[in-house]
Amino acid sequence: MSPLAVVREGREKGLHVIAVCDHNSAENVAATRRAAENTGLAVIGGIEISSREEVHVLGLFRDGPALESAQQIVLENLVGENEPQTFGEQLVMNERDEVVGHNSRLLIGATELSLEDVVGTIHRLGGVAIAAHVDRPSFSVISQLGFIPSGVGFDGAEVCSEERPTLPEGLAVVRSSDAHRPGEIGSRHTLFLVERPTASEIGMALHRMEGRRVLT
Numbered sequence: 001m002s003p004l005a006v007v008r009e010g011r012e013k014g015l016h017v018i019a020v021c022d023h024n025s026a027e028n029v030a031a032t033r034r035a036a037e038n039t040g041l042a043v044i045g046g047i048e049i050s051s052r053e054e055v056h057v058l059g060l061f062r063d064g065p066a067l068e069s070a071q072q073i074v075l076e077n078l079v080g081e082n083e084p085q086t087f088g089e090q091l092v093m094n095e096r097d098e099v100v101g102h103n104s105r106l107l108i109g110a111t112e113l114s115l116e117d118v119v120g121t122i123h124r125l126g127g128v129a130i131a132a133h134v135d136r137p138s139f140s141v142i143s144q145l146g147f148i149p150s151g152v153g154f155d156g157a158e159v160c161s162e163e164r165p166t167l168p169e170g171l172a173v174v175r176s177s178d179a180h181r182p183g184e185i186g187s188r189h190t191l192f193l194v195e196r197p198t199a200s201e202i203g204m205a206l207h208r209m210e211g212r213r214v215l216t
Contacts, residue, residue, distance in 0.1 A: 003031040003034075003035040003093055003094070004095070004096070005097070006018070006020070006032055006185065007032065007035045007039060007041055007043075009182040009183070009186065010041050010185055011039055013189075014186070015041065015185075015186055015189060016040070016041070016042065016197060017042040017043070017044060017197035018041065018042075018044070019046045020043060020044070020046060021047055021048040023048050023050065023056075023107045024047065024048070024049060024075075024105075024108075024109070024111065025047065025071065025074075025103060025107050026045060026046070026047045026067050027092045027101075027103060028093055029045040029046070029067060031092075031093050031094050034094075035096075042198075044060050044061075044198065044199050045063075045064065045067040046058055046059055046060045046127075046199070047059050047061075047067065047070055047074065048132055049074055049111060049113070049118050049122075050109065050110040051115040051117070052111065052112055052114050052117075053114070053115055053144050054110045054144055055115050055139065055140065055141045055145065056132035056139045056140065057119060057122070057129055057131060057141075057154075058129070058130040058132045059121075059125075059127045059129055059130075060127055060130070060202060060203070061125065061126070061127040061199055062126055062127070062198060062200045066126055070121065070122065070127065073113075073121055075105065078105055079109065079112065080105070081104055081106055082103070082106050087106075087108055089102060090102060090103040090104070090105075115141070115149070115152060116152060119153050119154065120153075123153065127199065128199050128202060128203040128206065129153065129154055130154065130155060130156045130174060131148060131158060132158050132178070133159075133160050133178045134148070134159060134165055134167070135159050135161050135165050141154075142165060148167065155172070155206045155207065156173065156174050156206040156214075157172070157173055158173075158174050158176055158178065159174070160176065160177065160188055172205075172207070172214050173214070174214070175190045176188050190214060190215075190216060192205045192212070192213075192214055192215065193205065193211070193214075194212050195212070
């Protein structure tokens with residue numbers, strides 16, 4: 001899942017916008033954005049945060065500073081060191097797919113932030129909070145808690161399969177691939193009616209604000 005591979009696959013699948021949301025890390029977002037320059041593919045910066053309950057939440061952010069702030073908060077609340085022989089190398093790359101660093105933190109682990117804290121942090125930084133892969137049997141809010149708490153304040157729920165689970169009324173659904181390999185990119189997608197391919201516009205679409213909306 002190098003920057004060039006992600007961009008190439010997104011273009012080949014005919015996507016107009018993708019969101020890069022690595023586990024507890026945003027270190028490869030900027031490189032992917034640079035790799036996508038002048039290709040017609042927009043890249044939204046995000047991060048998939050694992051809460052204390054091991055619920056995965058997608059945070060999409062409007063700009064780099066907000067994303068960097070989210071990354072810093074995650075790292076301040078993430079314990080453990082990565083074991084490359086067990087979990088693999090955690091590479092930081094540039095837009096030419098050259099390795100420029102390694103992350104030694106245990107990115108596969110859970111933070112010490114509660115689910116409410118995760119969603120609250122995303123919103124405080126002006127981001128969009130989406131319950132990740134709610135139809136998966138692990139690390140989703142439904143698999144971990146058994147239901148979607150009404151007071152958490154998700155902006156939407158991500159569904160990755162053809163089947164749609166029972167969700168709270170009014171909660172917008174985003175269909176996406178949750179891709180972990182290049183070939184999985186674009187296996188699911190969502191059509192949005194928005195003015196620009198940005199996190200802010202997608203947030204407006206999820207809440208049906210000012211004519212924006214989710215089409216499929």
